[in-house]
Amino acid sequence: MDIIRQFVLVCLVGGLTAEDGGGWFKPSDFSLQDEGRCNIDVLDGSSLSYLQFIEKYAYSRPVVLRGLTDNTRFRRLCSRSNLLESFGSRTVRLSTANTFSYRKVDVPFSQYVDDFLKPQTEDALGSDTLYFFGDNNFTEWSSLFEQYESPPYVLPHTGGAFSFGVAGAGTGVPFHWHGPGYSEVIYGRKRWFLYPPDQEPHFHPNRTTLSWLRETYPHLPEHEAPLECTIRPGEVLYFPDRWWHATLNLDTSVFISTFLG
Numbered sequence: 001m002d003i004i005r006q007f008v009l010v011c012l013v014g015g016l017t018a019e020d021g022g023g024w025f026k027p028s029d030f031s032l033q034d035e036g037r038c039n040i041d042v043l044d045g046s047s048l049s050y051l052q053f054i055e056k057y058a059y060s061r062p063v064v065l066r067g068l069t070d071n072t073r074f075r076r077l078c079s080r081s082n083l084l085e086s087f088g089s090r091t092v093r094l095s096t097a098n099t100f101s102y103r104k105v106d107v108p109f110s111q112y113v114d115d116f117l118k119p120q121t122e123d124a125l126g127s128d129t130l131y132f133f134g135d136n137n138f139t140e141w142s143s144l145f146e147q148y149e150s151p152p153y154v155l156p157h158t159g160g161a162f163s164f165g166v167a168g169a170g171t172g173v174p175f176h177w178h179g180p181g182y183s184e185v186i187y188g189r190k191r192w193f194l195y196p197p198d199q200e201p202h203f204h205p206n207r208t209t210l211s212w213l214r215e216t217y218p219h220l221p222e223h224e225a226p227l228e229c230t231i232r233p234g235e236v237l238y239f240p241d242r243w244w245h246a247t248l249n250l251d252t253s254v255f256i257s258t259f260l261g
Helices: 003-007 050-058 072-077 080-087 109-116 209-215
Strands: 009-011 031-032 041-045 064-067 090-095 104-108 160-167 181-187 191-193 227-231 233-241 244-249 253-260
Touching: 003 160, 003 209, 050 064, 072 080, 080 109, 090 109, 109 244, 181 191, 181 227, 191 233, 209 244, 227 233
Parallel strands: 041 064
Antiparallel strands: 009 031, 064 233, 090 104, 160 253, 181 233, 181 253, 191 227, 191 244
């Protein structure tokens, strides 16, 4: 199969049902087919002590942890029907899906779900694509965030700040960097690409992760290949300070990040 064709939007066949997908997608909805490889350590949370986390990963490389926390209740609260009932009239701030996210637009959450929550077209620019991925009003959303059990391993002298989002298939944020943190998928799948701080990837800040995946990724020499992995519900990815990373939602996804600062 032509490698470019592996990345086009296709209908999801035999995927999650509306019930176990929280009502966010149906078998007929669009999804990205290729999960790619995973060359990041994937560990059971119970097998990694805090000391091992600090010594092996906290300051040096990313890791995917499974079963680190139990957010079953939080996941139920994040179903489509529950979020619309509780927060549908609340205003959310949408950001452009480019590296710098200059443009901001405020809309009711219900309008975002009805009008903006859709698959990313392949020719769209990140600077023209709006989605909800982190500008949260913590006072208005506190009743939800209070139910989230954040990863227990924090760095010394840091605290956690939440970033919650809902996004359509094919959307994502192109390469950027900031402080360390965790990202957990609540519904859907999210593919991650990461580079260490001293290895800046080749990308255009206004092009989408999807276009980078189609146009640049297949031609990278081996020494320029990223660390990457697709994370699923109940999995948490940790990324260290100043690591370059880009994300791509393979399905309509609900996710939450904990930034350590």
